[in-house]
Amino acid sequence: MSAESTPEPGIPGEPGTNGPSRRGKGRRRKPRAAHRKGLMITAWTAAGIVVLGGTGVGYVYFKLNGDLKSVDIDQALGTDRPEKADNGSQNILVLGSDTRSGSNKELGGGADDGTARSDTAMIVHVYEGHRKASVVSVPRDTLIDRPACTDTDGGSHPAASGVMFNSAYSTGGAACAVKTVESLTGIRMDHYLEVDFSGFQELIDELGGVEVTTTQDIEDPDSHLDLTAGTHRLTGEQALGLVRTRHGVGDGSDLGRIQLQQAFLKALLDQVKDIDLFGNPKRLYDLADTATDTVTTDSDLGSVNSLLSFANGLKGIGASDMTMITMPVVYDPADPNRVLLEEAKAQQVWTALKNDRPIPKSATKGTATGEAKGVVS
Structure with a gap:
């Protein structure tokens, strides 16, 4: 997949007063109403913990907690970063990686040497109050100037000019991807979430599939x-x-694929809303087990308790509360398979998010779209 918790992946919020209250052992938690949903992966993880935690099956917590993988991005990037917002808003970089190692190797495309790329990238901004969010998809084929960065193993990587956006992840992993996004936007990424091909596929199967409607035939052997x-x-x-898919719809570009991803994400959120996840403990456990085994987070989210607290803070955000756009770009005149940042319009987006304001419609007017909007709903 080419990444707007996200897997796609789940979208965390701010811990603290909105977190879960403590309760005595043996007391059963009443199922929550279906509309009080979380967002994608972290919500499914949290839901399984909430329900099963009340049964006294303590090993479930330890298993799920042990399955979580995290990376210390703060340690790798140090202090030379944009300032954190002080109003409770959050910015999360959600990546879908296309590593071809392990079970992902059979899922097609790319190199088979175990390396990975950020095949999907979404910047998720959760507004103050955690009732609305904006999602900005970053085309992987955008030509950018990549900053020098240090990966989480301490390796140094020099800056590079005119390279594809997704080269940041393949060069230096999660830390370099975050560094590149912060350099591009001037916005601090508070958290990081990543899910790979096999994890995404398993999560959808555990959910029972997702219903979508296509307005035209879509065929892509690749x-x-x-x-x-x-x-x-x-x-x-x-x-x-x-x-x-990028060849089965629209103009065959990465931009068309992003349109499909955004439509699918909205369908996925509606699906989670309509299914009584809390009434089926086994399904909740299976979802949580799959999610914690296939998701990588920043170290601040690297525990079940942290994911539960974050997800609890965002349980009211649904598809109708999310604005989804593609980062403003134009086709590269020298190569139709690449796009260039439309800097003036992109700055409108970054300024809006920095100030916790809605993204103005003028920011995307006249930019490249991929011509796949409306193909899937």
Whole structure:
């Protein structure tokens, strides 16, 4: 998939007073209403912990906690970073990685040497009060100036000019991806979430599939996708094909793929809202087990308690509360397979998010779109 918790992946919020209250052992927590949903992966993880924690099955907590993988981005990047917001808003970089190692190797595309790229990248801004969010998808094919960075193993990587955005992750992993986004936007990334191909596919299957409607036939052998126009309940494999396809819709660019990803994300959020996850402890555990085994976070989110607290703070945000755009870009005149940042319009986006304001419609007017909008709903 080419990344707007996110996996796509889940979207965390601010811990603290909105976190879960303590309760005595043996007391059963009443199921929450279906509309009090979390966002994507972290919400599913949190839900499983909430329900199963009340049964006294303590080993569940330790298993899920032990499965979580985290990276210390703050340690790698040091203090030379944008300032944190002081109003409770949050910025999260959500990446979908296309590593070809392990179980991902059979899912197609890219190199098979175990290296990885950020095939999907979304900057998620959660507004003060945690009732609304904006998602900015960053095209992987955007040509940028990548800053020098240090990875989480202490390795140093020099700056590079005119390289693709997703080269930051393949060069220096999560830390370099965060450093590049902060350099590009001037905005501090408070958190980081990553999910890989196999994890995304498994999560959709555990959820029971996601229903989407296509307005035209979509066929792309490269992503193993063959859908006729109409309504479909996608399996994990089909969902992965949909969010990865770039040749089956629109102008065949990464921008068209982003349009499909955003439409799928909204369908996924609606699905979570409509399903009584809290009434099925086994499904909740299976979702939580899959999520914690396939998601990588920054170290601040690297525990079940942290994920639960963050997800609890965002449980009211649904698809209708999210604004989704693509970072303003134009096609590269020298190469139609690459795009360039439309700097003036992009600055409108970054200024709005820095000031915790809605993204103005003028920021995306007249920019490249990929011509796939409306193909999937």
